[in-house]
Amino acid sequence: MQVLEVKHPLVQHKLGLMRAKDISTIEFRTLTREVGSLLTYEATKDLELEKVTIDGWNGPVEIERIKGKKVTVVPILRAGLGMMDGVLEHIPSARISVVGIYRDEETLKPVPYFSKLAGDINERLAIIVDPMLATGGSLIETISLLKSKGCTSIKCIVLVAAPEGIKALEQAHPDVELYCASIDDHLNSHGYIIPGLGDAGDKIFGTK
Ligand code: PRP
Ligand code: URA
Numbered sequence: 001m002q003v004l005e006v007k008h009p010l011v012q013h014k015l016g017l018m019r020a021k022d023i024s025t026i027e028f029r030t031l032t033r034e035v036g037s038l039l040t041y042e043a044t045k046d047l048e049l050e051k052v053t054i055d056g057w058n059g060p061v062e063i064e065r066i067k068g069k070k071v072t073v074v075p076i077l078r079a080g081l082g083m084m085d086g087v088l089e090h091i092p093s094a095r096i097s098v099v100g101i102y103r104d105e106e107t108l109k110p111v112p113y114f115s116k117l118a119g120d121i122n123e124r125l126a127i128i129v130d131p132m133l134a135t136g137g138s139l140i141e142t143i144s145l146l147k148s149k150g151c152t153s154i155k156c157i158v159l160v161a162a163p164e165g166i167k168a169l170e171q172a173h174p175d176v177e178l179y180c181a182s183i184d185d186h187l188n189s190h191g192y193i194i195p196g197l198g199d200a201g202d203k204i205f206g207t208k
Contacts, residue, residue: 001170002177003161006042011035015159015181018197025206029082032131032159032204035181036086039157043127043179044090069125069153072097072118076130076142079201083129083157097121099128099145101138108191110137115145122150131200133158133180134193136165140172147173159200160184162193 017023018031050067053060071091075084077100088094100114118124126146133139133156143154154176156169161180164187169178184193192198202208 001166001174003166003170003183004042004177004179005183006039006179006181008038008042011038011181014038018159019195023203025203028203032079032082032200033086035159036083036129036157037089038086039159039179039181040087040090040127043155043157043177069123070095072121072124072126074099074117074126074128074142074146076101076128076138077114078102079132079204080128080130082200082204083131083159087127087129087157091127094127095124097126097146099142101141103134103138103191105190108135108137110141112141112145117146117149121146122152124151125153125155126151128154128156129158130156131159131197131204132193133161133165133169133178134187134191135162136168136172139165139169143169143173143176155179160193160196162187162196 014031014035047066048068049064051062053062071094073087073094074097075081095118097117101110101112104111157179159181161183188194
């Protein structure tokens with residue numbers, strides 16, 4: 001599995017701000033979108049281009065445009081919604097495929113409760129977004145769902161990943177790509193990433 005920890009100074013600076021204990025909902029939400037946007041820039045750097053000739057201001061001109069598969073953004077509810085606009089800033093025409101999964105607080109197992117995918121997801125590049133990759137259960141479940149619908153091209157963007165989750169993802173789906181702002185240290189006994197960000201969903205939605 002290809003894993004990239006994006007060390008760009010803007011990414012690292014913004015992620016650092018997100019770790020502050022008393023960060024406000026609006027600041028956390030804004031930074032989630034901004035880091036999501038910067039990671040999207042990195043995750044799309046290998047999209048294929050093709051040359052085409054168009055009518056320019058001074059006659060025909062050869063330009064490059066993105067070729068190949070169209071994109072669907074896949075936010076994992078809830079917290080993935082906080083990153084979705086960061087992807088759409090760069091790929092405004094992307095279809096949106098929503099997957100609802102929460103993590104059972106006791107077992108830490110993913111509980112799927114909703115999905116509405118692009119009908120032609122088998123022909124699209126899927127960019128899954130979720131701020132946190134902890135045990136990996138939610139992301140693994142989402143990828144299995146997309147693959148069951150014929151999707152063969154999948155990139156995952158998370159803000160913070162735990163080594164335990166990366167290992168589980170690698171075992172379950174070695175064919176996907178993972179982009180993150182940080183690979184953190186470990187999971188605590190409650191399945192939270194340390195140092196991590198705390199509960200990303202609650203911080204984005206202001207529910208705690
Ligand atoms: C969080 C997070 C991921 C998941 C990560 O969601 O946004 O989806 O946990 O944990 P995992 O890697 O161990 O599966 P949560 O269940 O808190 O739901 P929410 O987004 O609705 O708050
Ligand atoms: N979900 C979160 O929001 N944070 C974690 O650290 C782990 C799972």
